[in-house]
Amino acid sequence: MLTEEQVAAYREDGFILVPDVYSTDEIAELNRVTDRFVETSRALTGSDSVFDIGPGHSHAAPKLRRIKNPTLHHPAFDKAMRHPGLIAILQQLLGDALRFDHAKLNIKPVGGGAEIDWHQDWAFYPHTNDDMLAVGVLLGDVGPKSGPLQVVPGSHKGPVLNHHSNGVFCGAIDDAEAEGLAETAVPLTGKAGSVTIHHVRAIHGSEPNTSETARRLLLFSYAAVDAWPLLPKEGIGDFDTRILTGTPTLAPRQIAVPIRIPLPKVEADDSIFDNQSHKQRGAAMMGS
Numbered sequence: 489m490l491t492e493e494q495v496a497a498y499r500e501d502g503f504i505l506v507p508d509v510y511s512t513d514e515i516a517e518l519n520r521v522t523d524r525f526v527e528t529s530r531a532l533t534g535s536d537s538v539f540d541i542g543p544g545h546s547h548a549a550p551k552l553r554r555i556k557n558p559t560l561h562h563p564a565f566d567k568a569m570r571h572p573g574l575i576a577i578l579q580q581l582l583g584d585a586l587r588f589d590h591a592k593l594n595i596k597p598v599g600g601g602a603e604i605d606w607h608q609d610w611a612f613y614p615h616t617n618d619d620m621l622a623v624g625v626l627l628g629d630v631g632p633k634s635g636p637l638q639v640v641p642g643s644h645k646g647p648v649l650n651h652h653s654n655g656v657f658c659g660a661i662d663d664a665e666a667e668g669l670a671e672t673a674v675p676l677t678g679k680a681g682s683v684t685i686h687h688v689r690a691i692h693g694s695e696p697n698t699s700e701t702a703r704r705l706l707l708f709s710y711a712a713v714d715a716w717p718l719l720p721k722e723g724i725g726d727f728d729t730r731i732l733t734g735t736p737t738l739a740p741r742q743i744a745v746p747i748r749i750p751l752p753k754v755e756a757d758d759s760i761f762d763n764q765s766h767k768q769r770g771a772a773m774m775g776s
């Protein structure tokens with residue numbers, strides 16, 4: 489559980505580092521499993537749906553930089569995502585009803601490892617409310633040279649910055665808007681078994697790993713159950729080409745209106761007649 493001061497710090501700064509959430513044994517097991525993924529990656533020549541392979545990768549010097557959706561690929565990761573101590577902490581921050589959103593395991597191998605440019609997770613997946621956060625489980629000790637996650641204090645209370653370049657979403661904050669961020673960002677260093685927690689709107693990033701050991705950060709994103717994604721997974725489609733007057737915008741006008749999500753669907757929901765035939769009617773009602 490978090491102390492009142494830790495909860496207040498999260499609300500104020502948009503991040504906290506919590507030591508000793510996972511035990512030494514739990515971390516050792518997660519590292520054993522991760523080792524096996526690194527071994528498997530040696531034989532690959534490029535990325536696929538599970539492995540994100542970095543530049544300079546070879547059998548002798550694997551540059552696995554991410555395991556995608558690790559909870560789907562090994563039960564140890566799924567178990568870690570459901571860790572009771574962590575869930576209790578998340579309930580303090582997001583409320584009792586939680587949804588797991590997605591996971592990834594970012595690895596910065598020795599001798600570099602991918603730097604991650606400044607960004608806000610919120611820019612990738614806006615929801616109906618921002619009770620969302622990401623947890624980073626430190627699978628090893630992380631020092632200043634390991635390429636620690638860095639977070640800009642208070643940025644979760646600010647605007648969503650521009651993550652577009654040349655007219656497409658590039659997932660990194662525009663250089664002009666990112667200026668000066670590095671000076672204020674706080675590096676989240678700590679011991680294995682600690683977790684970083686950052687708010688979905690917090691600006692964060694990380695530098696390459698210049699230490700002697702790989703940096704492994706197992707990331708889990710969670711949301712309050714009533715936070716619904718605003719975007720379908722598909723792209724923009726013909727949305728803009730259907731504009732009759734005015735110019736396209738990526739900034740929807742948002743007001744606090746009541747919403748109910750029309751899911752799950754019945755089969756053949758493209759006919760209102762079929763659709764309404766699924767309604768359970770009272771004896772005295774129309775159609776009975």
Ligand SMILES: O=C(O)CCC(=O)C(=O)O
Pocket residue numbers: 592594604635636637638692693694705707
């Ligand atoms: O691995 C890191 O240092 C940053 C992770 C991150 O922000 C991301 O993958 O979105």
